[in-house]
Amino acid sequence: MVARQLRASGGMWFRFGATQIHVDPGPGALVRALSHAPPFNPRDLDAIALSHKHLDHAGDVTAMIEAMTSGGFRKRGVLLAPNDALVDEPTVLPYAQRFVERIDVVTERGGPYRVGDVEIRASIRHIHAVETYGMHLTHGNMRVSYLPCGRYFDELVEDYALANPDVLIVNVLRFRDGMDVDHLTWDQARAVVEGVRPRVAILQHFGTKMLEADPSALAQTLEDDLGIRAIAARDNLEVDLTTEVAAVGV
Ligand SMILES: [Zn+2]
Ligand SMILES: [Zn+2]
CATH class of the missing domain: 3.60.15.10 (Ribonuclease Z/Hydroxyacylglutathione hydrolase-like)
Incomplete structure (x- = not known):
């Protein structure tokens, strides 16, 4: 890609x-x-x-x-x-x-690292070819977690669930395949979102097969099945997180 x-x-x-x-x-x-x-x-x-x-x-x-x-x-x-x-x-x-x-x-799990009025904590180490950490960002009442590339393992879900993010951004490279690589498939990404239960999930970092499978349609199924607002990223996408989170309600 x-x-x-x-x-x-x-x-x-x-x-x-x-x-x-x-x-x-x-x-x-x-x-x-x-x-x-x-x-x-x-x-x-x-x-x-x-x-x-x-x-x-x-x-x-x-x-x-x-x-x-x-x-x-x-x-x-x-x-x-x-x-x-x-x-x-x-x-x-x-x-x-x-x-x-x-x-x-x-x-x-390092930090908090402070940048202006934002606090960033690192996630558990991801299983990926190089040193990889996700980020839990907090600004006022808003909590955003970014889950970058890596292989699925149960503790990954636990770590992000513990951060209790309002918004979870997930990298999902693969759709469905039997490849032995350190990236989430769609079904694994879905399991992560289900386990973490953010108010809003944003999916990105799609591989070719994911693009062919239509990320927006997949996000819609996630929204229908889990009742979690789901957005498939596209180039130049701008999201007002405060509005999105407020729209979901309590
Ligand atoms: Zn990578
Ligand atoms: Zn990557």
Whole structure:
């Protein structure tokens, strides 16, 4: 998907009040941000956060740090990343690591890491080829969890359920297949959503088979069966989380 750019791979831009955080700036993140109307300005970012070092999540991280810090001219912002993204074949190039004001090395269930008025806690370690952690973000009463790539295991559901998120963002790469890879299938993603029971679930990071299976239709079945508001991400999707959560009610 990334190599052919069948779907954009720039990651997510969060605005929590005045605090802005870019999560997983994959290939195209910088161009996508600047070409948005109105543009998202990297110089307004308070932090850049990586779930893991893989290029589909971090391809633009160095470019994004350069943009956030005006090419290193203004030392500012926080970088959150697992250790292995910062050392030995780092995806965040070392010269740019010096441009940020602070680096928080993310560890299993670590934190809280504070960015502006947002608190971020790391999840249990995901089963993935490299060091991978999800994020539990809290801003006021709003709790958002981001579950990045990884293999299914029961403790994964327990960890995210414990965070009790209003909104759960889940990466679901596979539809149904027998492949032995460290990514969730649709049925596993569904089991995660069912176990965590957020008010709103947002599904993203689709592989080819997922796209063919029509993510919006799948989200609708999830909504019908579980009574949980479900949104399938698409390029340039903007979601007002406060409105979505309020619409669901208590
Ligand atoms: Zn990965
Ligand atoms: Zn991925």
